[in-house]
Amino acid sequence: MKGFTTKVLHTRYSKKDVHGALRFPLYDSVAFEFDNATGIQQAFEGKLPAHTYSRISNPTVEDFEARMRTLTDSRGVVAVASGMAAITNVILALCSAGSNIVSSRHLFGNTISLFEKTLGSWGLEVRYADMNDSSSIESKIDEHTRLLYLESITNPQLEVADISIISACAEKAGVPLVLDGTLTTPFLFRSRDYRVAVEVISTTKYISGGATGVGGVIIDNGLFDWNRSPKVAPLAKQYGQFAFLAKLRREVFRNCGSCMAPHHAWMNTLGLETLALRIQQSCDNAMAVARFLAGQVKVKSVNYPGLSTSGSHAVASAQFKGRFGGLVVFLLEDRAQCFRFIDSLEIIRNATNLNDNKSLIIHPASTIFSEYSVEERMDMGIADNMLRLSAGIEDREDLIDDIQKGLENI
Numbered sequence: 001m002k003g004f005t006t007k008v009l010h011t012r013y014s015k016k017d018v019h020g021a022l023r024f025p026l027y028d029s030v031a032f033e034f035d036n037a038t039g040i041q042q043a044f045e046g047k048l049p050a051h052t053y054s055r056i057s058n059p060t061v062e063d064f065e066a067r068m069r070t071l072t073d074s075r076g077v078v079a080v081a082s083g084m085a086a087i088t089n090v091i092l093a094l095c096s097a098g099s100n101i102v103s104s105r106h107l108f109g110n111t112i113s114l115f116e117k118t119l120g121s122w123g124l125e126v127r128y129a130d131m132n133d134s135s136s137i138e139s140k141i142d143e144h145t146r147l148l149y150l151e152s153i154t155n156p157q158l159e160v161a162d163i164s165i166i167s168a169c170a171e172k173a174g175v176p177l178v179l180d181g182t183l184t185t186p187f188l189f190r191s192r193d194y195r196v197a198v199e200v201i202s203t204t205k206y207i208s209g210g211a212t213g214v215g216g217v218i219i220d221n222g223l224f225d226w227n228r229s230p231k232v233a234p235l236a237k238q239y240g241q242f243a244f245l246a247k248l249r250r251e252v253f254r255n256c257g258s259c260m261a262p263h264h265a266w267m268n269t270l271g272l273e274t275l276a277l278r279i280q281q282s283c284d285n286a287m288a289v290a291r292f293l294a295g296q297v298k299v300k301s302v303n304y305p306g307l308s309t310s311g312s313h314a315v316a317s318a319q320f321k322g323r324f325g326g327l328v329v330f331l332l333e334d335r336a337q338c339f340r341f342i343d344s345l346e347i348i349r350n351a352t353n354l355n356d357n358k359s360l361i362i363h364p365a366s367t368i369f370s371e372y373s374v375e376e377r378m379d380m381g382i383a384d385n386m387l388r389l390s391a392g393i394e395d396r397e398d399l400i401d402d403i404q405k406g407l408e409n410i
């Protein structure tokens with residue numbers, strides 16, 4: 001079997017380009033014309049595999065999807081406008097009013113807000129379980145549970161659950177396991193091997209190749225029997241193992257209008273080509289930064305799954321092939337000290353993105369989690385003296401130097 005980067009680079013286009021372009025062209029076109037009325041009729045009926053309108057499908061987006069599908073050995077991939085659009089489409093395709101989903105309280109902030117506020121008002125219930133305890137998960141599942149949901153590395157708690165235990169719970173209950181693999185990407189974590197049914201990824205982060213555009217993907221690993229999902233089952237007769245993809249393409253994704261822009265797909269393909277190189281450098285930098293911080297008296301504690309002091313170290317080592325992601329979380333004395341530290345950095349930028357080529361730092365309590373009360377934040381594991389650093393791909397010595405100077409100034 002070919003390696004990761006070879007696969008990305010040498011996935012062939014579905015049709016030969018008329019000019020033989022070696023890089024797939026950017027088709028920034030909304031509509032596609034047909035030779036005759038029968039042709040467009042067949043395309044609309046799904047009998048002719050052709051593009052009609054770019055909200056539904058587009059050649060450049062399809063090329064990016066094909067590379068993601070090859071990389072993940074999955075049944076199919078749908079590229080969408082953002083990571084949040086990926087999560088929203090999956091929930092809308094699988095759940096109805098009165099459904100519940102079982103998840104961890106430690107989730108990306110906007111995901112919690114989507115589940116509780118946006119979809120909560122349409123009748124979705126979210127039940128929180130301890131993802132390290134299968135009996136806690138099983139006790140929350142009932143006949144209205146439509147999926148289990150978790151993140152490969154929680155942010156910013158940096159917890160890593162044993163995903164094979166959770167997929168076993170999901171299989172036992174006959175519900176799909178949906179995993180947000182944004183922080184790991186298919187380079188660090190092959191979700192199919194852990195029997196994850198559907199993976200969602202925000203391509204905005206590592207895949208975009210340096211924060212070039214907001215985007216997301218939905219990956220159907222082809223492991224779940226969609227006859228067992230009440231909303232998708234009616235399509236299973238006609239589409240078989242492609243029922244979930246058909247539900248998205250022929251209804252939810254099409255109707256929500258959450259398509260990825262062709263330009264973003266083109267940039268994502270470019271980013272994908274160097275993903276392995278960049279992610280290795282980012283993870284190695286994160287490890288060096290975590291080790292350095294752990295040796296500093298002014299730093300109260302450091303959380304990084306790569307450190308043996310992390311409760312997630314053993315599970316992460318096995319699941320993520322010896323690498324631990326680009327995020328490092330650490331505690332200083334208090335919020336004021338965190339702010340002084342951020343303000344005195346020169347190379348590490350103060351921004352809310354993560355897994356950019358540039359190293360970024362943020363104070364989560366006053367930004368990403370500011371819509372929650374102090375009590376709610378404590379419940380989510382967001383301390384007021386906590387900083388989150390996302391290691392980029394800069395030269396390691398320059399990052400350490402910047403952090404050292406920052407600590408001297410607090």
Ligand SMILES: *Cc1c(COP(=O)(O)O)cnc(C)c1O
Nearest residue numbers: 082083084108180182202204215
């Ligand atoms: C950023 C992020 C998202 C949301 O992605 P967008 O592309 O910003 O919509 C979802 N999950 C995780 C873990 C993220 O880091």
